Amino acid sequence: MASTYFTLLTKAGQAQIANAVATGQTVEWTAMAVGDGNGNPTTPNENQTALVRERYRAQINQLTVDPDNPNYMIAELVIPTDVGGWVVYEVGVFNSAGDMVAVANFPATYKPQISEGSGRDLVVRIVILVSNSSTVTLKIDPAIVLASQKWVADNYLLRAKVAGGTTGQVLAKTDNSSENFRWVDPTAAVQVIVDAKTERQTLAASQTVVTLATLTTQAIAVYIEGVRLIESLDYTKTDATHITLARSYPAGYRVHMYQNDPTSTIADASETERGFTTLATTAEATTGTNNTHTMTPLKTKQAITASAIGIGYMLVTHETSSGVAAGASTANTFVVRVLNTVRANTITGASLLSNQITLPAGTYRIRASTPGNGVNLHNARFYNVTDAATVIIGTSENTTSLAATPSETTQTRSHVDGRITITANNVFELRHYCQEAVPTNGLGSAVSAGGSEVYSIVEIIKEA
Known part of the structure; x- marks a missing residue:
């Protein structure tokens, strides 16, 4: 349902706030006015530059930001007792240049004059939606800001009554009459006895x-x-x-x-006594260093899994179609072994691209192996491309020499096993040295049994 009473920023107000936001400056709102709409209810229009019929204008008494909505500003005008004789139907807000920046309609409220036999202050408040309340400031003359009678009663008179007191004291009634109280120390001469x-x-x-x-x-x-x-x-x-x-x-x-049991505190649980216990955190469950906290079934499973396979796992391989060999070996030089398949990967940030493995910061257990066929002596190693350094050297292995016994070649694997710690993303390769060059299948001979041929294998366990 559309609101009956509402406030609009005028086009002048919209333009000034937009300019203030764009330039990092502020606008000053200084005055408010009320009008009687020529004796009729009004409907606010953003094209307005003035009220229909202005009856009273004065400096803004208060301009505050709504604590529940930082884009709502609350403007307040106090119409004193000696002003009146008309009905308030409309309200306007003006900047320091005299432009009307906001306009609102108001529930019909008659403002009497003293001469009519009744007089009172009238406080008019309107809520204004702005895009950025920090761009609007209030420019006032403190000498003419008015305080309503209610504000004086709620603030000044109350403060006068409760003056004094020290830290820790509270107000206590001295008798059953209204507003009779004094400051007392709540801990003085107070004794509470609890009977169990x-x-x-x-x-x-x-x-x-x-x-x-x-x-x-x-x-x-x-x-x-x-x-x-x-x-x-x-x-x-x-x-x-x-x-x-x-x-x-x-x-x-x-x-x-x-x-009122004097020993009502339940003791901590132990291996022989029931009681309260604290649940272990995931870190405590994984490291296994805390002997006082208990674990839920889920954390127990996670701890066992972490102990067995760490907190992340990656398995990459070199695979070809059935009957396709791994490729020719090169004599007396380290070559980058092909890695083209990710069998598993639960390590966030780890990836395989163009025979290179990228690992994020952490501690890792590396297990890898790669075959040599008829190459005589051979050796694999895990190489850090980022740091240009070998980080794990594999086992030294031997096969028959194709050159010496071309009809009876054998195939063996060089194994890489170790632990590394890196502090940032690093790129790694599996490299392989062969003593002899063997065409076609020096890096691995095919079995041709159907399914994939698997050659190099790299298994990575993230431990921390």
Whole structure:
């Protein structure tokens, strides 16, 4: 439903605020006026430059930002007792240049004069929506800002009445008459004695419901044979005079119940005692260094998983179609092994592109291997391209030499295993040295058994 009474920024007001926002300057609003609309209700129009019929204008009394909406400004005008004799239908706000920047219609309110036998201050407030309240400032003459009678009563008179007092004191009534009070220290000469009440009963076999004879269940503590029970876990309050135990106890067991129990604090749980416990954080569950906090089933599973495979895992391989060899080896030089398949990757920020693995900052366990076929001696290593340095050297391996025994070549794998820590994104390659050049399949011979041929393998576990 459309509002009956509302406020609009005039076109002059819109233009000035837009310019202030664009230039980083402010505009000054100085005055408000009310009018009687020539005796009729009015409808605000952004093209207005003046009120329909202005009756009274004065300096703005207050201009504040709505605490619940920083784009709402509240403008206030106080019309004094000796001004009136007309109905307020319209309200305008003016800047320091005299331009009307906002216009509002107002519920019909008659402002009497003293000569009519009745007089009162009239406070007129309107709410103005602006795009940026910080661009609007109030320019006032403090000598003519008015205070309503209510403001004086709520602020000045109250402060006069409650003057004095020191830090920590509070106001206390001195008698039942209105407005008679004094400052007192709430801790002085105050003593509170809490009387602990107790009730004891003897349980029968299979008994789970206990009917209280002298106590109520409010703020009750329950003990069986000296062991405090935990509410909701060991018992529940059925009503004001009944508790229901979660299980039965042997006949003859004594149940003690206390109200205002002086030892009501439940102790921390231990391996032998029930009590309160603190749940472990994910970091505590993963590192396993805390021996006092407990773990939920989910955190237990996460900790076991993290211990086994770390907090992230990546597996990349070199794969070809069935029957396609890995390629020719090059004699006496390190070559970059092909890596073209990501089998798994749960490490955020890790990726494979053009035979290069990118890893984010962290600590990693690296396990890799790559084959050599008929190349005689060969060796693999994990190479940091970013730092231009070998970070893990693989095992030294030997195969038969194609040159020496061309009809009986063998294939072996050089294994890379180690741990690295990096502080920023780094790029890595798997590199391979072969003593002899072997065409077509020196870097791995195909099995041709159907499915993919798998050659180089790099397994990465993120530990931290």
